[in-house]
Amino acid sequence: MDLCLRIGEMLLSSGAGAADVTATMRSVADHLGLRQAEIDVTFTALSMSHQRSVDDVPTLMMRHVRQRDIDYEDLTAVDHLVRDVLTDRADLYLARTRMATIVSLGHAFPRWAVTIAWMVMAASVGVFLGGGPVVSVVAAVAAALIDRVQIVLARRRLPFFYLQVAGGAIATLLAAGVAATPIDVDPSLVVTANIIMLLAGIGLMGAVQDALTGFYLTSSARLIEAMMATAGIIAGVALGISVADGVGLELGQLVPGAYGISDLPGVLGGAAVAAAAFSVASYAPRRAVLPVALVTAVASGISQAVTVAGFGRAAAAGAAAFFIGLVAYAVAGRVRVPPLVVAVPAIVPFLPxxxxxxxxxxxxxxxxxxxxxxLALMTAISVAIALASGVILGEYVAQPLKREARKLESRLAGPRLVGPFRAMTRAERRALRKQSVD
Structure with missing residues (x-):
């Protein structure tokens, strides 16, 4: 029970859906002989109970979920641990030892490297939006300031809402300050690039997945968290706009136009590099960075094609997200990472x-x-929902196709982005019961 709870805590804090967490914990418990255990997952706590017989008092264990930095390296290690347990390459003792090692180890590379990754991501988003070298440089500087300031505020234990407010205000005021100089720069592109950077860490996809799979309590909590984080960005940008207007600086309104054929390589390259940089900032395994970039580039091309065909931004984002979800399962299997590690970074450039x-x-x-x-803010909400639901729909379609057998569809616990994708067969269950009896 302790092993299952620790696995569930790691998955849930990394953005996995409640359905994935529950199915993974149940698979590990069943395989290790703890059948018919009751598992309850909420946004901040995990509980697991087991009753050996109707005459025994049930055993109940709970574990609170700590808010921690997204670390896809640890998530991948836990995913591999679960697979080893289910294939009998690791027993209970070895699994608990490896789990303790995963939790106690630090990140794969130093924190300053994450700041550089955020800078690269913001600069690439500026290119993706059609900005020039000046926009990319200013966006990168703003990203570095935002990241450093948020680290200082986080050490003082300020809530995440205020960190987002500070980030939005820094981006807007820096863009306004650069616009007041003779430097020719579109400040609206700078602000937009840093807004996408701030939106990247919000777990909206997990909230939508929980809503679609019936975990409404966890979904509501995640939606409220996403709304508060987004509200912090809005408050920070609004504060920056008010200060800029007060001192007579003009930020301008960005009206997106159609991309030309000559701009298409920059758009695709900017999206690919932005997604790859976010995966690095999230400590994704290095072997997944290039596949994430390639998937994002193709998805960006699909989004541009849908836009040229006359559809709206929500439809374009949904089409790109559906493709990402469709291929994330196969790509993740090739590079030995959970599909979540591929899907989340790939949708970052399309955030509203x-x-x-x-x-x-x-x-x-x-x-x-x-x-x-x-109307523009409602468009932002529709784009965010289209991104999350499109990825999940792609996962729904991809997993049964990958498995070849129709019967497997009933064994899938919804759109699996983390954890084992195959339930135990009847023969495997009979062998497990025989082993426990022996």
């Missing part, structure tokens, strides 16, 4: 930072522009 910025600038103007601002 553009719509959020436009909505805020329209609201700041007031009057006739208020309705346009509300």
């Amino acid at each position: 930072g553009l719509s959020i910025y436009r909505g805020l600038t329209f609201l700041a103007d007031g009057g006739f522009f208020v309705s346009q601002g509300i």
Whole structure:
């Protein structure tokens, strides 16, 4: 029970859905002989109970889920540990020892390397949005300032909401300050690039997955957390816009235009590098960085094609996300990582930072522009939901196709992004019962 709870804590804190966490814990418990255990997953706590017989008092254990930095290296190690347990390459003693080692080890590379990764990501998003070298440089500097300031605030135990407020304000004020100089730069692109950077760490996909798989309590908690984090970004950007207007600086309103054929390589390359940089910032295994970049580049091409065909931003984002979910399962199997490690970084360039910025600038103007601002913010919400639901739908389609057998569809616990994808067969269960009797 302790091993299962520790595994569940690691998966849940890394953004895995409650259905994946429950199925993984149940698979490990069943394989190690603890059958018919009751598992309950919420956003902040895990509980597991087992009753040997109707006459015995049930044993109950609980574990609170700590908020921790996303570490896909640890998530991958736990995923491999679960597979080793289910294939009898690790017994209970070895599994607990390896789990303790995974939790106690530090990150794969130093913290300053993560700051550089955030800088590269912000600069690449600027290229993806159509900005030039100046936009990329300013966005990278803003990303470094945001990351360092957030580290200082986090050490002072400030809630995450205030960290997001600080990030949004820093990006807006720096863009306004650069715009006041003779340097030719579009400050709106700088702000948008850093908004996407701040949105990247929000676990919206896990919230949508929980809602689709029936874990409504956990989904509600995750949605509230995502809403508060996004509200912090909005408050920070709005504060920056108000200060800029107060001192007479003009940020401008970004109106996206159609990309030309000559711009397409920059758009695809910017999206690919941004996703790869985010995977590095999340400590993803190095072998997954290049596949993430390639998947994102193809998804970006699909998004541009859907946009050129006359569909809206939500439809374009949903099509790109569906492709990501469709191929993430196969790509993750090739590079031996959970599909979550491929899917989450790949959708980062498509996050609705553009719509959020436009909505805020329209609201700041007031009057006739208020309705346009509300419409832009509603577009941002629709794009975010399209991204999360598109990835999950792609996983639904991809997993049964990969398995070849139709009967396997009933064994899948929803769109599996983490954990084992195959349930035990009847023969395996009979062998397990025989082993426990012996």
